[in-house]
Amino acid sequence: MRWDPTRYAAFADDRARPFHDLVAQIAWPAGAGQEAPRRVVDLGCGPGTLTATLAARWPSASVVGIDSSAQMLASAPTGPGLSFELGSIEDWTPGPTDDVVVTNAALQWVPSHVSLLPRWLDAMPSGSWFAMQVPGNFGSPSHALMRSVAASGPWAPALAGVLREDPVLDPAGYLGIMLDAGFEARAWETTYAQLLPGVDPVLDWVRGTGLRPALQALDAADPSGALTGAYEAEYAAALRSAYPAGAHGTVYPFRRVFAVGRKP
Numbered sequence: 471m472r473w474d475p476t477r478y479a480a481f482a483d484d485r486a487r488p489f490h491d492l493v494a495q496i497a498w499p500a501g502a503g504q505e506a507p508r509r510v511v512d513l514g515c516g517p518g519t520l521t522a523t524l525a526a527r528w529p530s531a532s533v534v535g536i537d538s539s540a541q542m543l544a545s546a547p548t549g550p551g552l553s554f555e556l557g558s559i560e561d562w563t564p565g566p567t568d569d570v571v572v573t574n575a576a577l578q579w580v581p582s583h584v585s586l587l588p589r590w591l592d593a594m595p596s597g598s599w600f601a602m603q604v605p606g607n608f609g610s611p612s613h614a615l616m617r618s619v620a621a622s623g624p625w626a627p628a629l630a631g632v633l634r635e636d637p638v639l640d641p642a643g644y645l646g647i648m649l650d651a652g653f654e655a656r657a658w659e660t661t662y663a664q665l666l667p668g669v670d671p672v673l674d675w676v677r678g679t680g681l682r683p684a685l686q687a688l689d690a691a692d693p694s695g696a697l698t699g700a701y702e703a704e705y706a707a708a709l710r711s712a713y714p715a716g717a718h719g720t721v722y723p724f725r726r727v728f729a730v731g732r733k734p
């Protein structure tokens with residue numbers, strides 16, 4: 471799938487907040503036996519801006535961001551100890567010095583992650599930390615409307631089968647996987663009441679992420695953009711009713727699921 475790092479960078483603060491809340495739960499070096507992790511991996515690192523904060527936190531570690539999008543990695547920052555690899559999450563396996571693995575807002579794009587997780591956790595070294603966050607909003611009005619509008623209209627044939635079913639578990643599901651793998655773990659969910667500025671801000675938000683498969687399919691079916699414009703106009707109207715603008719902006723509640731654990 472094609473990503474657009476410029477569009478993704480819109481709402482950067484709201485997109486970054488769950489990452490910071492996630493990595494704040496990694497309590498290195500408490501009990502780790504070494505001052506800093508040897509290697510830190512950020513799976514599905516996107517443009518790498520947040521990966522760079524891991525290098526700043528652990529300057530002696532080798533910090534690697536992995537992503538399958540060349541467009542996203544093209545704008546990745548450079549810095550000491552920081553590197554990026556073009557690769558797919560499905561092909562990744564933990565190495566013996568991968569002391570911290572972070573994956574933020576990426577595993578929802580990898581339906582097989584539920585079966586990959588036990589293998590990854592099993593292969594990670596003792597003392598390592600695994601921290602993940604996935605959006606848990608596939609049932610929210612923004613995504614329900616994305617699917618229902620997609621299902622009726624002249625765009626429906628182009629969008630058949632393009633928008634996915636909910637690919638993530640509840641916190642208890644991830645907690646169970648981590649506990650079964652022998653990790654000391656905790657999992658939770660947070661709904662962020664995101665205050666977005668501008669006209670049609672929820673449409674702008676999903677254009678950067680969840681709507682991308684639909685935009686790509688519509689563009690392939692009609693490169694003139696007319697079909698995309700017609701679908702977006704109907705979807706935007708539905709979003710305006712579901713998320714009315716208020717005096718301070720538009721509140722877009724966004725549920726996210728977190729799990730963090732340490733291998734004893």
Ligand SMILES: C[S@@+](CC[C@H](N)C(=O)[O-])C[C@H]1O[C@@H](n2cnc3c(N)ncnc32)[C@H](O)[C@@H]1O
Nearest residue numbers: 514515516537538539542558559574575576579
């Ligand atoms: C919503 S962005 C999150 C980026 C970053 N982690 C952040 O928090 O800002 C999702 C990223 O996952 C990447 N991605 C999706 N599926 C992937 C896969 N199978 N293998 C590697 N990266 C993948 C996309 O290319 C994209 O950069």
